Amino acid sequence: MNNRPIGVFDSGLGGLTVLKAINKVLPNENVIYFGDTARVPYGPRSKETIIKYTFQAINFLISKNVKAIVIACNTATARSLKEANHKYDLPIIGVIEAGARTAAYSTKNKIVGVIGTQGTISSKAYNLEIGKIDKDIKIIDKACPLFVPIVEEGWANTDIAHLTAERYLQELKDQNIDSLVLGCTHYPLLKRTIGEFVGTEIKLVNPAKETALDLKKILEEKDLLRESGDSQSIYEYYVSDIPEKFASIAQEFLKQEIRDIKQVEIYKY
Amino acid sequence: MNNRPIGVFDSGLGGLTVLKAINKVLPNENVIYFGDTARVPYGPRSKETIIKYTFQAINFLISKNVKAIVIACNTATARSLKEANHKYDLPIIGVIEAGARTAAYSTKNKIVGVIGTQGTISSKAYNLEIGKIDKDIKIIDKACPLFVPIVEEGWANTDIAHLTAERYLQELKDQNIDSLVLGCTHYPLLKRTIGEFVGTEIKLVNPAKETALDLKKILEEKDLLRESGDSQSIYEYYVSDIPEKFASIAQEFLKQEIRDIKQVEIYKY
Structure with missing residues (x-):
């Protein structure tokens, strides 16, 4: 068992649809979400740039002591998942x-x-x-x-x-x-x-749903699930631009209010 | 008289409409264009982030020895022109x-x-x-x-x-x-x-057109116009993401082919 959080990373807001699916399948887990809102969208950018941005996001999530990472962004998965799994030891899955x-x-x-x-x-x-x-x-x-x-x-x-x-x-x-x-x-x-x-x-x-099921399977296999019966799960949100705008659109995605969103200087990671 | 180039900065491609107007009004001048294509669009970003990105662009253009800078982007002008003029000594105008x-x-x-x-x-x-x-x-x-x-x-x-x-x-x-x-x-x-x-x-x-006329007036007042009769004017293009995609869309804007676009690691400036 392992009570460390799961890291979820997206270029911006879209990954919240994946976070929602994870919450359904693994309601007991703590989650740290990072949205790279200062550099969204990744869609039109080059592979080199996307790899750099993804590694910075992973470094940040590792600094938050995550036990596994979901790259909840198709572009970042497509461009950098292989490179990320080559570079890092913890489980990293894409969508x-x-x-x-x-x-x-x-x-x-x-x-x-x-x-x-x-x-x-x-x-x-x-x-x-x-x-x-x-x-x-x-x-x-x-x-x-x-x-x-x-x-x-x-x-x-x-x-x-x-x-x-x-x-x-x-x-x-x-x-x-x-x-x-x-x-x-x-x-x-x-x-x-x-x-x-x-x-x-x-x-x-x-x-999104299948990704959450994959994540569950990996956590089970590696004995990384959070102990059930522990306190309620905690969700933390980080973004690279100011949090205010994220909060309002995020509600559209999650159909619930999210609070206490913090800003990260992601280029330093 | 002053033969150093004019710096033109935009978040991406849009500033090319301003570059085109400058070329019409000041055909004799050398121009260095920087498009921040790795971080475009600036529109939805916060004031703090845009100021940081603008200062990096200005630092880069100054490293290229420009004599004046046009912030050819409405968002960057709106969010950071005052701060840029406070920080730097060379003439900087917006749109x-x-x-x-x-x-x-x-x-x-x-x-x-x-x-x-x-x-x-x-x-x-x-x-x-x-x-x-x-x-x-x-x-x-x-x-x-x-x-x-x-x-x-x-x-x-x-x-x-x-x-x-x-x-x-x-x-x-x-x-x-x-x-x-x-x-x-x-x-x-x-x-x-x-x-x-x-x-x-x-x-x-x-x-765009009025901005080019303002630029001409400032260069005249400060005796910064390039000597006429010198060799043909030179245009250089820099972007922060890979240049290939920029080249193809840029043609839409300029109605002419542009070559030799170079990439800059803008976050280092």
Whole structure:
């Protein structure tokens, strides 16, 4: 057993959808969340820059004595998970393996759609992971850079969101995908809009839940679960820009108030 | 006379619209452009973070021996121009004073609209500058965070851009503005879409041209113009993320190819 916290890292707010899933699956665990709000979004940045930012986030979380880390950001997972596991000893998992596995097992016609930021899509990380499970699965992928700002503007259910979904997703629909991976942690907030456009026959895959289950399994295997019966679990939030704005949008994601968010000078780590 | 280059700084690409205006007004000058592409966009960031990023950019440009600096970014001007002029000795100008002056002299009914990023609008910098010229001018301002990603997606003339313009600008039109300041250096690329929605009776004010004229005046006053008859002017481009992506979008802005873009580790300055 191990009562140290789990570290959850995202480029900004999106990782809160993963944090929510972790809370459901592992309600007893303490969690430290770090959102790199001074440098969000990671989507359009280069691999080199993303690796540097990810290592700084991991160094910060290690300084907080975490026992395991979830990179709750598709772009950071795609660009830097391998490098992070090479450099650090503690368990570090991303969101892509779990999402890829879910998609590979849910598709029937073996045509899977993957959407994400430019960084995630360029990395071909989902293609690689899905290919490891079943190399006959055909993948149609598409970068959707406008989805994140639409969610952050609170426009997830507007005509603009619908038109944007249509413009991005028509070609995936035309190519007969039967599963669509929401390969960015912001996208679950667009689930209704995307679902209305693609229809009920296409299954929407949200990697967050599977990632939380993977985390649970790893903690069990390594005997790192927190002792049950201990005091209530504690959630701490850190961001690299000032906390005020984070607090207000975070409520959209978590559907609950979060308090006591602290600022970190992340470039020093 | 002074043959040292002019420094132009922006959070990313938008400042190229200002660089283009400088090239028209001062074709003889050498220019060093720095775009902070590893940390773009500045719009949603805090004042403290933006000041830090701006000072690093200025330190870098000073290391390149510039004789004057243009902060070609509305957000950085709004948040950090005063602090920069307090800290540094060389001439540093922003884009807001010139834009405010143009708007103040162009309005007839004394109702001016101002649009920009969240950072620029929250700062009330345009309100302050316009108020200095004529305190009776009423200002209707509005943050338009989706405009920048729409431009960068190459969707400036789509139905999505039109709907977004309508959603942001209807209230400004309803309040009878007769001038509209394009308070973000990306927005001139949306001029047609915005113009089609607001109609020809509302004058669109692009601060870039006036900023270039201000710069010329300052260089003349301080006897800092480059000697004419010297060799052809040189333009150098630096960015903080990898240069490849910058090159391709920059062509959209400048309508010409740019080569030899170099990368800077800006956080070291």
